[in-house]
Amino acid sequence: MGYLEETIEELEKQIDQLLSPYRKEVELLDGIPGVNKAAAATFIAEMGVDMHVFKSAKHLASWAGVSPGNYESAGKKTSKTTQGNKALKTMAVECVLATSRQNNRIASHRKSITKRQGKMKGRIASAHLLLT
Template sequence: MENILEDTIELILANARHVKNVPGRKTDVKDAEWLAQLLRCGLIESTFVPPEDIRDLRDLTRYRKKLIHNRTSERNRIHKILQDANIKLTSVLSNIFGVSGRRILEATINGEKIETKQLHELVDKRTKASIADIASAINGRMRRHHRDMLSYHWDHMCYLEKKIEELEEQIDNLLSPYRKQVELLDGIPGVNKAAAATFIAEMGVDMSVFKSSKHLASWAGVCPGNHESAGKKNK
């Protein structure tokens, strides 16, 4: 609703906890009357609503996170199938989804019988493991069922990777007006550009909308838990 009305009238997003009516039987009409009365008395404090471009950025970064999670799930399924087929590729390659691992996996999915001679062409020169060790690791019991399952997961993983790349481009375009803020955040130890984009998407760049650092931490969802029972605080 705010997407439709925000350009024509001043919108105030109220915190439901702050304007909670007296418990009991009520209707939407009475609830609206109660809110109108609170507004006339100046008792409704507006909650922070990010600008439209920040909200768009937030949608993209949150969806990117979901797709990355799905991609990780598909990679874990590929790991499981390889173990079931007694393919110990993970014991010789630190990342089976790197250059060498992808080439070997694609050849395996295509049903190719990988010989030592072919491994010289598939394995990247920077790979630390020897050709003999890799040949021994992929000498398992790969059935047609394994290849079919690998193909399903591989195709879905590649699709997710393509969509993640498209999202990255859109996110980068939306971050164009905030290059300075991204650079400042990227300078913080442990924060990369992806994390900087998430910070901006979730909190915006105007910190004046938050009363204090505590309010900012609460908005970001990083406040420590405060669990107290019988006068004792449990961490």
């Protein structure tokens, strides 16, 4: 246990050193409900800080894999999310779930979608909102 704890501390120090040029971005991301320092580090690592790479917020959400698609055939409606960056998608959903007991825009959005369409669609729709 001691070895694992030391290894974790060393990794956290390395992450802090690598994030030192991005302190301003980490503070801005930390201001979003549900996003903590670890989530901010994941967002910066996966997306980067230059958002000019993405044409719009919708392109970012699609690249992350939280952009739902709709398909209807023979009166049956189905929807799927796009395949995207798994680490970014997972962290966005975790951030959404972290807001479940809070009273903010993301939590209320997830609750309203969940009532109508179910848990998973509510989570993905709120992750889309968080990223955009």
